Amino acid sequence: SQQGEEDPQALSIQEGENATMNCSYKTSINNLQWYRQNSGRGLVHLILIRSNEREKHSGRLRVTLDTSKKSSSLLITASRAADTASYFCATGLTGANSKLTFGKGITLSVRP
Amino acid sequence: AAGVIQSPRHLIKEKRETATLKCYPIPRHDTVYWYQQGPGQDPQFLISFYEKMQSDKGSIPDRFSAQQFSDYHSELNMSSLELGDSALYFCASSSDLQETQYFGPGTRLLVL
Numbered sequence: 001s002q003q004g005e006e007d008p009q010a011l012s013i014q015e016g017e018n019a020t021m022n023c024s025y026k027t028s029i030n031n032l033q034w035y036r037q038n039s040g041r042g043l044v045h046l047i048l049i050r051s052n053e054r055e056k057h058s059g060r061l062r063v064t065l066d067t068s069k070k071s072s073s074l075l076i077t078a079s080r081a082a083d084t085a086s087y088f089c090a091t092g093l094t095g096a097n098s099k100l101t102f103g104k105g106i107t108l109s110v111r112p
Numbered sequence: 113a114a115g116v117i118q119s120p121r122h123l124i125k126e127k128r129e130t131a132t133l134k135c136y137p138i139p140r141h142d143t144v145y146w147y148q149q150g151p152g153q154d155p156q157f158l159i160s161f162y163e164k165m166q167s168d169k170g171s172i173p174d175r176f177s178a179q180q181f182s183d184y185h186s187e188l189n190m191s192s193l194e195l196g197d198s199a200l201y202f203c204a205s206s207s208d209l210q211e212t213q214y215f216g217p218g219t220r221l222l223v224l
Contacts, residue, residue, distance in 0.1 A: 031211045043155065043202060043215040050211075088154060096208045097143045097162050099170060102154040 012109040019076040021106045023089030024069075031092045032065055032072050033100065036085045043088070046074070079110045114138055116216035118203050124222045125193050133188040133219045137205030143167070144186040145213060146178060147202040155202060161186055162208070193223045 013019050025032070031050045035043040049056045049065045049072065056063050062075040076083055086105035092098040117136040125131050137144050143162045147155040157170035161180035172178075175193075180186045190197060200220050204213040 033212065035215070040200065040220075042217040043204075045212055045214060048212050090155075092211050096206060096211050097160070097167055098211065099145060099157040099160055099168050100147075100155075100204075100213060101157065102147075104154050 009104065010107045010109070012111065013079055015079060015081055015110055015112050017079055019079050019083070019108055019110070021074045021076075021087050021108070022071060023073070023103055024071045025089075025091050025101075025103070026070065027091075027093065029067075029091045030094050030098065032063075033090045033092065034061075034063060034072075034074050035088045035090060035102075037088065037105065038085045046087075076108075079108075081110050081112045084108060084110045116203055116205050116214055118201075118216035118219050120219060121217065122220050122222075124224065126224055127193060127195060129193050129223075131190045131193060131221060133190070133201055133203075133221075135186045135188070135203030135205075135216060137184050137186070137203075138214055141205035141207045141214075142184060143206045143208065144180055144184070145204040145206075146172075146186070146188050147204065147215075149200040149202065149218075150196075151199070153199075158188070190221075195223050197221060198223045 033048045034046040047058045060077045065072045088105045090100035090102045119134045145160040146158040149155040158172040160168045164180045178188045200218045202218045204215045206213045
């Protein structure tokens with residue numbers, strides 16, 4: 001069953017602009033993780049935020065989590081053409097050793 | 113740093129044949145997960161193992177089986193292959209000290 005739902009489904013921006021992607025989920029979670037996938041390749045882990053955290057930063061990435069609204073957002077600042085990829089949010093219901101439930105990906109295109 | 117290794121990277125099979133996919137987790141990771149990603153779809157959890165025991169099971173067909181060996185590598189065995197089994201199969205690993213799952217590059221299976 002689908003846990004995370006991302007919006008928008010596709011996003012096209014100019015290099016240098018910021019990209020914001022949103023994800024919603026349905027049940028209580030332990031953590032939420034964002035992954036990037038380039039054109040049918042492997043999933044690269046970007047950032048993890050736990051249910052007791054509200055915001056985390058990693059380089060040009062900023063992720064927020066609102067457990068009351070069951071939603072998360074991923075902000076990529078100063079986007080680059082190399083950021084072009086599909087982005088997925090995935091939720092873990094329990095802690096370590098918990099399966100991830102992925103939402104439908106967001107396709108981000110960054111125009112040079 | 114060592115990553116998750118999957119083999120083979122590409123596999124072409126005929127309907128009703130069998131296939132075996134292998135996964136070598138990151139050293140000292142004791143949990144292995146298998147996910148299936150159909151074309152244009154989000155990854156779906158199949159099965160996971162912790163310390164060589166099955167820890168969770170998702171939407172894995174009865175035609176599929178998996179196990180984790182004493183050296184922590186895992187194999188996904190797929191029998192009576194169907195056209196709909198064509199997908200990207202990911203293995204991920206994690207340690208019981210953290211929630212982050214690290215994904216391998218995937219095995220692209222094409223069933224003709």
